[in-house]
Amino acid sequence: MSVTRASAPLAAQVAPQAITATGLRKSYGDKIVLDGIDLSVPQGTVFALLGPNGAGKTTVVKILSTLISPGPGSGEIRVGGHDLATDAQAIRATIGVTGQFSAVDGLITGEENMLLMADLHHLPRREGRRVAAELLERFDLVEAAKKPASTYSGGMKRRLDIAMTLVGSPRIIFLDEPTTGLDPRSRHTMWGIIRGLVADGVTVFLTTQYLEEADELADRIAVLNNGTIAAEGTAEQLKRLVPGGHVKLRFTAPDAYRSAASVLTGAAPDDESLSLSIPSDGTQRELRSILDWLDSAGIEADELTVHTPDLDDVFFALTASATVPAQADQPKENLR
The missing domain is CATH 3.30.70 (Alpha-Beta Plaits)
Structure with a gap:
């Protein structure tokens, strides 16, 4: 009986994976962007992908969201339980994507942007209006809903952008540098939105240039450099990889x-x-x-x-040299 009781919690501890990728590769001509990276993102978590400009973060997002094809030699890629190679359409029905540049149409109102997304998701007219109204309220955009989106501040446009992404009720959301260019108050507002999404069980795949953002939000962080994952772990695990503590x-x-x-x-x-x-x-x-x-x-x-050390120290160390260990999960020996 004791064996049975012990085994059940162990099984429960294995979290289902929202995203898995093995040996992910991508090249453009002679330029190798991704050189066989592995990813594993549990459901209902925030996974942050960091890296210098040109490291391939956006390329990873585009591949996982079916916008571009992986390179030859890539292993299996599954998103939302679906195989990218054979069931890309099912993946598209499961995910939402907010790119680096806003998808908001500034020539129409915020409400019209929402209703347009509802039409693209083939929602019935009444259902589309209900969903649009709920999301506009959730993102504090009711007062601005009838105004052209071109009049919105950067933070309001970003909130509208994510609200539009949520019209189809995706369970996995890709946020590619969602707070770039926002002022500190708007950035913190966005953090609250992301935390709320995860509290509802949504999985968030985040790329960001703000290391503080990854530290605040991410359950796990991977640092991408020279086409490979230089290190992966929790923020605390990564901080212990570099000297100075x-x-x-x-x-x-x-x-x-x-x-x-x-x-x-x-x-x-x-x-x-x-x-x-x-x-x-x-x-x-x-x-x-x-x-x-x-x-x-x-x-x-x-x-x-x-x-x-903070994540700035980790980032500089990992992207400047290859001398830091690639895995952060194993505890370091006591060297004192």
Whole structure:
């Protein structure tokens, strides 16, 4: 009986995959854009694809959304449970795409843009009007609905763009740099919209130039560089791939500070602030080791803070050289 109880939760932990791709390739003439990348995106999550300009992020989105064909030699690609090679039409019925450039028609009103999308999805007239009205309200566009879209701000156009994408109730949405050019307030509004979509069970495949955006939103992040995935993992896992992390101990008692500095090898002292910086990757194991050491030495620190590299550091390291490990899932050994 105990075996049966243990096996059920394990099975439940295996999340269905919204997107999978193996050996994805694409070239334009002699230019290799994608050199056999693998992707796996669980349902109901945000997956962020980062990379420098020209790395191939938009090419990945176009392939997965059936806008262009993968290159020869690509492996199996499945989106929404459908095989891209044999059932592209079913994929199109499952997804929504918001590209880098707005699809909004500025010559007609926001409401007319919504109704046009409803017609393209072959919704009955009454149903189309209902869906359009609900989405305009959801995206706070009711007051502007009767105005030409050309009069909208950048943030309003982006909200309308995503609202139009949702007319067909897609379960997977591709957002290709959706906040480029938006002011900070509009960007944060967009983040709230994306979080709301995921809360409703929608899968979001996001490309972005804003590393803070990936840090805030993504369940997993992949960094694309030179046609390959340079690293993939959670934001915290990726941050631990690059050096520079440290634990800072601050003391108010000078005696405690001097005692710690005299015996803790490798720590960088700061006499002015009575603090010590200890190289660390910030893992639970290392923090426990530091706390155990303080207890055994009878030294009490007044403050302990963990400082880890941010995604900017990770991005620069991964896209500047190939010296950083490609997998972030495995914990690093304690090297102190």
